[in-house]
Amino acid sequence: MPESFANPTQLVQCSDAELEALVEQADFGNFEPGRDLPPLRERLLRLERERGLTEVHRLFSEKVLAAGARLVETPRYIGVQHSFALSPDGRHLAIASGRLDKLPGGDVRIWELATGRVVDAVGFETTQVGSTGDPSCLQWSPSGEWLGVNLDDVVVGVLRAFAGTPPSFTADVTRRWGSPPGAAVINPKTVENKGHLPAWCWSPDETQLFISTPGPDGALGCIIPFREGARVNEDGEGLRWCPARLDGRPSKSQPHAWVRWSPDGSRIHGYCKYEYVSEPHPDSGQDAHPSASVIDVGSGDLQYRFDELKLPVAFSPDGARLAYGEEPSRLANGHTGRTVSDLSKDFGARILSVAEYVWSRDGRRLAVLLNGYEFPQVLIFENGKFLCQMDLKRRSFGLALKSGDLGRWAWSPDGSMGACLLREGGMAELWKREGLKVELWKVGSSPKMLRRLEGANGIDGLAWGADGMLVGAGPHAIAFWDVNTGEQRSRSSLELEPGRVPPPSDWNPWPDEVARFIPTERGWDFTRAQPDGTVECPPGSREKLEPRLMFSVGGRHAWPWRWAEGTPHARWDSGALSLVEPQAEAAFEERRVPVPEGETLAARDARHGTWGFLKQYEAPTRPLDHYRADPVFTHGPAISRANLTPYLGKGVMLRQTQYGTWYALGALLEVSDEGILIHPRAPIGSYRERLLSFRDILWIGPAVPLDTPEG
Numbered sequence: 166m167p168e169s170f171a172n173p174t175q176l177v178q179c180s181d182a183e184l185e186a187l188v189e190q191a192d193f194g195n196f197e198p199g200r201d202l203p204p205l206r207e208r209l210l211r212l213e214r215e216r217g218l219t220e221v222h223r224l225f226s227e228k229v230l231a232a233g234a235r236l237v238e239t240p241r242y243i244g245v246q247h248s249f250a251l252s253p254d255g256r257h258l259a260i261a262s263g264r265l266d267k268l269p270g271g272d273v274r275i276w277e278l279a280t281g282r283v284v285d286a287v288g289f290e291t292t293q294v295g296s297t298g299d300p301s302c303l304q305w306s307p308s309g310e311w312l313g314v315n316l317d318d319v320v321v322g323v324l325r326a327f328a329g330t331p332p333s334f335t336a337d338v339t340r341r342w343g344s345p346p347g348a349a350v351i352n353p354k355t356v357e358n359k360g361h362l363p364a365w366c367w368s369p370d371e372t373q374l375f376i377s378t379p380g381p382d383g384a385l386g387c388i389i390p391f392r393e394g395a396r397v398n399e400d401g402e403g404l405r406w407c408p409a410r411l412d413g414r415p416s417k418s419q420p421h422a423w424v425r426w427s428p429d430g431s432r433i434h435g436y437c438k439y440e441y442v443s444e445p446h447p448d449s450g451q452d453a454h455p456s457a458s459v460i461d462v463g464s465g466d467l468q469y470r471f472d473e474l475k476l477p478v479a480f481s482p483d484g485a486r487l488a489y490g491e492e493p494s495r496l497a498n499g500h501t502g503r504t505v506s507d508l509s510k511d512f513g514a515r516i517l518s519v520a521e522y523v524w525s526r527d528g529r530r531l532a533v534l535l536n537g538y539e540f541p542q543v544l545i546f547e548n549g550k551f552l553c554q555m556d557l558k559r560r561s562f563g564l565a566l567k568s569g570d571l572g573r574w575a576w577s578p579d580g581s582m583g584a585c586l587l588r589e590g591g592m593a594e595l596w597k598r599e600g601l602k603v604e605l606w607k608v609g610s611s612p613k614m615l616r617r618l619e620g621a622n623g624i625d626g627l628a629w630g631a632d633g634m635l636v637g638a639g640p641h642a643i644a645f646w647d648v649n650t651g652e653q654r655s656r657s658s659l660e661l662e663p664g665r666v667p668p669p670s671d672w673n674p675w676p677d678e679v680a681r682f683i684p685t686e687r688g689w690d691f692t693r694a695q696p697d698g699t700v701e702c703p704p705g706s707r708e709k710l711e712p713r714l715m716f717s718v719g720g721r722h723a724w725p726w727r728w729a730e731g732t733p734h735a736r737w738d739s740g741a742l743s744l745v746e747p748q749a750e751a752a753f754e755e756r757r758v759p760v761p762e763g764e765t766l767a768a769r770d771a772r773h774g775t776w777g778f779l780k781q782y783e784a785p786t787r788p789l790d791h792y793r794a795d796p797v798f799t800h801g802p803a804i805s806r807a808n809l810t811p812y813l814g815k816g817v818m819l820r821q822t823q824y825g826t827w828y829a830l831g832a833l834l835e836v837s838d839e840g841i842l843i844h845p846r847a848p849i850g851s852y853r854e855r856l857l858s859f860r861d862i863l864w865i866g867p868a869v870p871l872d873t874p875e876g
Contacts, residue, residue, distance in 0.1 A: 170191055170192060170193065170195045170196045170197065170200075170201040171187060171191055171201060171204075171205070173200070173201070173204040174204075176204045176205060176208055177204050177207055177208055179208070181212065181216075181221075184208060184212065184221060185221055188221060188224045188225050188228065189224075191228075193228045193229070193231070196228075196229065196232075198718045198719035198721065198722050199719065199721065199722070202229070202718055202719075202722045202724070203279060203632075203722065205225065205229075206279075206280075206722075206724065209221070209222055209225060209728065213728075218727065218728065218730075222728040223728065223729065223730075223731050223732050225728070226724070226728045226729035226732055226734060226735075227729075227732050227733075227734070229718060229724060230698075230716055230718070230724065230729060230732075230734045234716040234717060234718045234719075234724065234734075235329065235696045235716065235717045235720075236694050236695065236696050236697070236698050236700075236714065236715070236716055236717075236726065236735075237282075237283055237284060237285065237286060237694075237715055237716070237717045237723075238283070238681065238694040238710075238713055238714055238715075239282045239283040239657065239713040239714075239715065240274075240283070240659065240681070240713070241657075241659070241681070241683065241709075241713065242265050242659060242660065242661055242667075242682075243262050243263075243264070243265060243272065243659045244262050244263030244264045244265045244266070244267070244271070245262060245263050245297065245640045245641065246260050246261075246262040246638060246639070246640055246641070246643070246659070247261060247262065247263070247295050247296065247297045247298075247567070247568055247640070248260065248261035248294075248295030248296060248302045248303040248314070248315075248568055248570060249261075249303065249566070249568070249570040249571050249626065249628070249638055250303045250304055250305055250312075250570065251305075251628045251630060251636075252275075252305050252309050252326075253305055253307060253308070253309045254309055254631060255278070255578060255629075255630035255631030255632075255634075256277065256278055256279065256630060256631050256632070256634075256721075257275050257276065257277055257278065257284070257309075257721065258275070258276045258278060258628060258630070258636050258638070259273060259274070259275050259276075259303055259305065259312055259326075260273070260274050260275075260276065260303075260638065260643075261273050261294045261295030261302065261303045261314055262274070262294075262295075263293070263294075265661070265667055266666070266667055266828075268293075269289075269291050269292060269293045269317070270288075270289060270290055270291060270292070270293075271288075271289050271292065271293055271294035271295070272286055272287065272288050272289065272294070273286070273287045273289075273294055273295075273303070273312065273314055273324070274286045274287075275312075275326065275327065276636070276643065277721065277722065277723050278630045278631070278632075278634040278636050278645055279632065279634060279654075279723075280645075280654070280655065280715070280723040281643070281644075281645035281654050281655025281656070281657070282655065282713070282715045282723040283715070283723075284327070284715065284717040284720065284721055284722065284723050285326070285327050285328070285329055285717060285720055285721075286329065287324055287329060287330065287331055288679065289316070289331075292316050292317055293316070293317050293318065294314050294315070294316060295314055295315055295568075296315055296318070296362055296568065297567060297568070298567040298568060299315075299362055299364075299422070299568060300422075300423055300568050300569045300570055301364065301365075301366070301423060301424075301570065302314065302315040302362070302568070303315075303570070304365075304366065304367060305326070306323075306367050306371040307367060307369055307370075307371055308371060309326060310325065310326060310371075311323050311324070311325060311326060311371065312324055312325075312326045313365070313367070313374070314332075315362060315363070315365075316332070316335070318360070318361065318362040319337060319339055319340070319359075319360035319361065319362070319363075320335050320336065320337045320360075321335065321336045321337075321363065321365050321374065321376060322334065322335045322336075323335075323374075323391065325393075326720075327717075327719070327720030327721050328720060329720070333393050333394055334391060334392065334393055334394065334395050334396075334397075335395075335396050335397070336365075336374060336376060336389050336397045336398075336401075337360070337396075337397070337398050337399075338363075338376055338378060338387055338389070338397065338398060338399045338401075338404070339360040339361050339363050339376070339378045340358050340359065340360040340399065341358055341399050342379045342380050342381055342384075342399075343357070343379050344357075344358065344359075344360055344361050344378060344379050345360075345361035361378070363376045363377055363378045363386075363420075364376075364377040364420070364421050364422050364423050364424045364435065365377060365424065366424045366425050366426050366433065366435075367426060368388075368391075368426050368430060369426060369427075369428055369429070369430050370430065371391065372390065372391055373388050373389060373390055373391055374388070374389045374391055375387070375388050375389075375407075375424060375426060375433050375460075376389060377420040377421040377422075377424050377435065378420055379420060380406045380407070381406060382406075382408060382415070383408065383409060383415040383416065383417060384406040384407055384408050384409055384465070385407055385409035385416070385418060385419075385420050385421070385460065385467075386406075386407050386409075386420060386421070386424075386433075386460070387404050387405060387406045387407060388404070388405045388407065388462070388465075389401065389403070389404050390403040390404075405465065406465065407433075407460050407465030407466070408465050408466060409460065409465065409466060409467050410466040410467065411466070411467040411469075411470055416442075416458075416467050416470060417441075417442055418437065418440060418442060418456065418458065418467070418470060419437050419439060419440050419441060419456075420437065421435035421436060421437050421458070422435070422436060422437050422438045422439075423435050423436055425480065425484060426462075427483065427484045428482075428483050430462065431461070431462055431463070432459050432460065432461060432462060432468065432484060432500070433459065433460040433462060434457070434458075434459045434460075434480055434484040434499055435457070435458070435480075436455060436456065436457040436458075436474060436478050436480075437455060437456045437457075437458070438453075438455055438476070439453040439454075439455075440453060440454055440455060440456035440472065441453055442456070442470075442472065454472065454474070455474040455475065455476050455478065456470055456471060456472050456474050457470075457471040457474045457478065457480075457487060457489070457497075457499075457502060458470040458471065458502075459484070459499070459500065459502075468500070468501075469501055469502045470502070471487075471497065471502030474489050475489055475490040475491060476489070476490075476491065477489070477490075477491065477519060477520070477521060477522055478490075478522070479521075479522035479523065479524060479531075480499055480524075481499065481524045481528040481531075482524060482526060482527070482528045483499075483528055484499045484500070485498070485499045485500060485528065486498065486499050486505070486528065486549070487499045487502070488508075488522040488524075488531055488533070489522075490519065491517075491518060491519045492515075492516065492517050492518065492519065493507060493508075493509050493515075493516065494507075494508040494509060494516040494519050494533060495507055495508060496508060496531075496546075496549055505549060506549055508533065508544075508546065508551075511546070511549070511550060511551045512544060512551045512554075513551070516533065516535065516544070517535065517537065518535055518536045518537055519533055519534065519535060519536075520534045520535065520536035520562060520565070520573075521533075521534040521565070521572055521573060521574065522534075523572045523574045523575070523576065524576075525576040525580035526576060526578060526580065527580055529547060529548060529580055530545060530546065530547050530552070530576070530580050530608070531545070531546045531547075532544070532545055532574045532576070532583060533545075533546065534562060534572075534573060534574055536561075536562060540556065540557070540558075540559070541557045541560065541561050541562055542554055542555060542556055542557060543555040543557070543574060543583075543585060543606075545583075545608055545612070552608070552609070552610065553608065553609065553610060553611070553612045554612075555585075555606060555612050555614075557585075557587060559589075560587045560588060560589055561587065561588055562585075562586065562587060562588075563586040563587065563588055563601050563621075563624065563625060564625050564639075565625060565626070566625045566626040566638075566639070570626065571625070571626025571627055571628050571637075571638060572626055572627065573585065573586040573625075573626065573627065574586075574627070575627035575628055575629040575635065576629060577629050577648075578629065578630075578631065580608070581607070581608060581609075582605060582606060582607055582608060582615070582648075583605075583606050583608055584603050584604070584605055584606075584618075584627050584629055584635055584648070585603065585604050585606065585627075586601060586603055586621060586624060586625075586626070586627055586637065587601070587602055587603070587604055588600045588601050588602070589602075599622050600622070601621035601622050601623075601624055602617045602618065602619060602621055603617065603618040603621050603624075603627065603635070603637065603646070604616075604617050604618075605617075605618065605648055616651050617651075618635070618646045618648075618651055618653065619653065620644055620646075620653045620656055621637055621644060622642070623639045623640075623641060623642030623658065624637035624638060624639045624642060624643075624644060625638070625639040625640070626638055626639070629648070633647055633648045633649045634646070634647060634648070634654070635647075635648050641658065641659050641660035642656070642657065642658050642659065642660075643656070643657050643659070644656040644657075662684065663794070663797045663799050663820070663863070663864035664793050664794035664795060664797035664818070664864060664866055665684055665793055665794075666789060666790050666793075666818075666828050667682075667790060668680070668682050668688075668689040668691075668790060668871075669788065669790045669791065672689065672691070672873065672874050673691055674691055674874070675691075675693055678693065681693060681694070683702075683706040683709050683710060684793075685705065685706065687869075687871060687872045688871045688872040688873070688874070689871070689874075690702065690703045690705065690706040691874075692706065692710055694714055697734075698716070698726070698729065698733075698734045698735040698736065699735075699736055699738055700714060700726070700735070700736070700737055700738065701738040701739070702737065702738075702739075703739060704737075704739070707737065711726065711727055712727075714726035714727070716729065716734070746873070748787060748791070748870075748873055750786055750787070751786060752785065752786060752787055752791075752792075752816075752868075752870035753783045753784060753785055753786060753816055753868075753870075754783070754784050754786050755781060755782075755783060755784075756781070756782055756783075756784045756832075757780060757781050758772070758776045758779065758780050758781070758782075760772070760780055773835075774855050776834055776842075776844065777834030777835030777842045778834075778835060779813065779814050779834050779835070781814065782814040782815075782832040782833075782834060782844070783814055783815050783816050783832055784816065784831075784832050784844075785816040785830050785831065785832070785868055787870065789818065789828055789829075789830040791870060791871055791873075792816075792818055792830060792868040792869060792870055792871060793818070793868075793869050793871060794817070794818040794819070794864065794865065794866030794867065794868060794869070795866055795867065795869045796866050796867070797864050797865070797866035798864065798865055798866055799863070799864045800862065800863050800864065804859045804862050804864075804865060805859070806836050806837065806838050809833065809836045809841065809865070810836050812833050812867045813833055813834075813835070813836060814832065814833065814834075815832070815833055815867050815868075816830065816831065816832055816833075816867065816868040817830070817831065817832070817833045817843060817865055817866065817867055817868055818830050818865070818866060818867075818868045819843075819862055819863075819864065819865035819866075820862070820863040820864050820865075821857065821861050821862050821863060822861055822862075822863050826863065829843065830868060831843040831844050831845050831846075832844050835856070837856055839856060839858060839859060840854075840856035840857050840858040840859050841856060841857055841859075841862075841865075842855060842856050842857070843857065
């Protein structure tokens with residue numbers, strides 16, 4: 166084994182003089198990023214806090230980056246984050262997200278927990294990745310070498326983690342034999358053989374995948390050999406269908422919605438949200454219900470099916486136990502489905518409104534989150550027996566992630582502590598993502614709250630990683646904390662600021678690349694970070710961009726770009742100029758609403774219903790993405806009649822939410838105590854009501870034209 170580059174403990178504790186000597190004397194031929202980079206980075210961060218950037222930072226950068234590293238930018242804006250997976254070693258979090266206001270398209274990014282920065286990214290220009298509401302659509306292989314993700318709701322793709330390359334294996338097996346199940350749609354013929362989003366999982370030795378999907382003769386899934394570079398379909402070589410017979414007869418079950426392979430490789434356990442246990446038919450009149458079952462890997466048959474299952478549900482990591490039910494709350498044997506205990510009886514009181522079950526990694530402890538209206542609680546069971554409870558005293562849980570990939574409770578790796586995502590106040594404020602905190606608890610016979618972590622707004626789920634790092638993520642935010650000190654290491658808001666929409670695509674000076682942009686007072690600065698360390702960015706935005714620039718060393722570890730500035734590995738470039746011509750037409754034009762002479766009262770009322778009370782107004786003449794809102798009023802008391810009335814007759818921009826989120830631009834024609842009328846009408850809203858309600862507006866403000874890039 167090669168001699169270590171440096172003793173990690175001595176490296177962290179050495180003096181500044183010893184650190185300067187090390188950069189000259191150390192053998193960087195023995196430098197191993199996984200072992201040596203984290204302690205070196207911690208020591209240089211301390212040096213930067215105490216003395217600022219020094220020549221030592223540059224000298225170490227030259228040595229560390231000499232072997233090669235890719236420059237990766239942690240983005241400022243991305244689409245909604247929806248699928249999450251913590252790496253087996255607990256040091257990285259993979260996230261699948263959409264593109265910003267663009268369909269299709271998406272990205273898989275890998276974040277390093279220690280730095281809160283992206284170290285690897287794979288983009289999909291025309292492919293949807295992950296799922297907005299289904300669990301486990303993004304999964305690491307047991308070794309952490311591979312990362313699998315659902316693609317376009319049909320295919321399972323596998324890419325090599327930390328390589329920055331697209332999937333090298335795909336399995337497309339969901340397009341035949343009645344897919345999706347007929348009970349899932351009103352008219353199954355319209356989607357026949359188009360495929361569906363499959364649940365899937367890795368085998369323990371990562372040589373195979375199990376994909377849950379209808380198959381021939383009532384099969385409930387198939388086992389596929391995993392080989393790098395392979396493209397597998399329903400007729401692929403080596404594919405084996407699981408007939409799913411139960412007691413020697415066809416089970417007539419539905420495929421699982423969530424699956425896992427047992428650690429010993431003998432079983433695949435999972436649950437189905439909508440079980441029919443009959444020939445599926447949309448008009449059968451049979452009520453769907455959840456079920457749990459186990460597939461024997463050797464025969465492909467069901468070992469049992471548990472039809473009394475109630476949601477929520479959680480298998481222990483090894484599949485040996487199954488917690489289920491909102492009321493009552495029960496524990497079952499995961500191998501047989503037989504009830505082991507009624508948790509309410511063991512607790513000594515009735516358990517109501519279970520919101521979540523969360524197992525510790527060793528399966529020894531179970532956290533039961535109770536979403537009582539006034540008194541939410543967390544109950545802890547150890548080896549099936551009640552251990553303790555945490556009364557949250559008029560606090561409430563935060564919102565849950567739609568996918569369920571991350572929970573509102575996260576166990577420490579050893580199961581001795583837990584982190585809980587909470588907000589002050591009761592359930593009435595549940596819809597808000599503000600006022601959130603994370604509480605750290607010591608778990609035992611006498612539980613103790615250790616500390617509160619601030620800065621959790623926008624977070625919906627938690628994961629406790631290695632080295633005392635906790636990560637929280639939501640649709641548009643991600644945050645990283647050191648649980649030992651309570652320090653927030655990093656936080657990123659990934660959503661556009663209120664009052665902004667993405668800039669026009671033809672303003673991008675690099676039309677063949679994904680645009681990166683930073684808002685300026687009256688426009689946008691476009692930026693590009695190239696793998697060789699060159700960063701193109703106008704001088705006015707460099708301060709905002711620089712903290713997000715990191716070299717990815719070994720594909721896994723972030724090294725700050727700023728430490729290498731002044732070396733051959735990192736330099737600023739002013740950036741290319743756009744060829745966009747300045748706008749010739751005015752940003753607004755005056756328009757008049759014709760008022761006929763002798764107009765009747767009924768006609769006047771009809772005109773007011775369409776055009777409000779204004780006879781003259783200012784109409785925007787440019788596309789929506791050529792404006793910003795300024796000032797901007799955000800959801801809540803700020804969006805009111807008093808604040809908006811001064812802008813009657815002016816052009817306004819807004820973002821509204823109803824069955825999704827949408828931008829709108831138009832003239833403000835009327836303001837009431839409850840809502841507004843704009844022309845043209847906002848794209849989504851109740852057309853039975855004349856006004857767009859304040860409650861459906863996320864932000865609004867007068868439209869201000871942006872400056873085009875200089876030609």
